[in-house]
Amino acid sequence: MAVEEVLSSKGKLRILKVLAEVGRLHISEIAKRAGLNHTTAANHLEFLESHGLVSHKRFGRIRIYQLNEKDPRVAAIKKLFEVWERT
């Protein structure tokens, strides 16, 4: 995955930002907070998960997503958000 595939997508960036801020969240709430519709959010999450940036756990009918903290790219993205917010 090329970095521009994430950085050029407003939706994916918003989702990463929401997860960076909140931690763990289910899909409807992610969509709501990121201002996306459910399908778009689900597609973005599928993409991000297939590239190892997020992961999910399933509890019954609910899937809870979170950033994959072990991935160094996640740490870099979080740092980017942090620096951006500060300036």
Added chain:
Amino acid sequence: MFSYYTVFKDETKLDINYIPSRLLHRLNELNLLNQFFSFVLRFPGKMSQRVLVSGKVGTGKTVLTQFFGMQLVREAEKRNINVHYVHVNCRECRGNMLHVLQRVLQRFYPNFPVRGYSLEELLQTLTSVLDEENAYVVLTLDELEYLVEKAGSDPIYQLTRLQETRPPNSPHRISLICILRQLEILKKLDESTRSTLQHNIIRLKEYSKSQLEDILNDRVSLAFKPNTVLPDAVSLVAELAEAEKGNARFAIELLWRAGKYADANGLSLVTPECVRMAMASVYSTVRKTDIASLSLHEKLFLLGIAKAFKQSEKAYISMGEAEETYRAVCEEFGEKPRRHTQLWEYLKKLSILGAVATRKGSTGARGRTTVISMPWIPAAQLEKELYNFLNKEEASG
């Protein structure tokens, strides 16, 4: 900018939700709880426990369990055991087990959705979350009466028998502490549910005057500036609270109020006279938070009852009289009155809350009527308080 003198150093230490760092006069009960739950630290997951704590208002049920919970979690952390103490008030959850479980789940996933779930599903979800986190929960159901009244046996039964629905040898994840004022309410549960609950009971006695004085002195040192509260004032508060069935919550609230009177009158000392002034304005068992938690029509009904008492100067009114003034209040606020059966439910709730007392009256033409009294609250004061709440609600919405 203006400044004024205050007798307080830290008012939050008199807040009803404050958990003191020392628990006075409940050490035996605390030891009992520690013994009941020692397995949590020694053999986590090997068993679960159910304990009942009962006692009148202000006998330290909530503070005892919260204090125990804090200690337990601290000790578990030292041993690297993932134990969570979750204290849920069933009244705040409107007697709904789904809301109770939501509170527990939200400890782990703050935004966990619960809408559209059945109780079974939610319980299963909770256990899988706890398995995933390898966590153990001691769940305290405070004011269990509300759950029993609203939901009956089934949800409590399902919660207490949760382990039986899990695969053999699964770790026990949830233990329960149930808090209630009177054990009699458990008669409303079916026998099997009752038997799962009633193994370990801790009964809290009313505090004596000297115990109340100790508790008050402890709070005085935390909440007030040095030498601002006269010993006689503390003694008087303790005496009044002892007469209120050893109610420590009442004592602490009265002490706070007395401090407020001292401040309002520009006094540098809290005197017995401040206590007397505070006492005149206190309505003991019903707190503002209790009133705030009532629904619109529950407030309107209570206002109707207060008005009936104010107008009649009688000690008792009938359900019919209460309904009549309630209908007048509804007209005043442009609300459609609820029907008799619903009002019955409201009356039960208000009675549990301690806002009114009820008893069966004489036999009327259509069965026995219910007689309502309001022994603890001045009707005019309650009426004023309710108008404040209702007018605010009307303005906001």
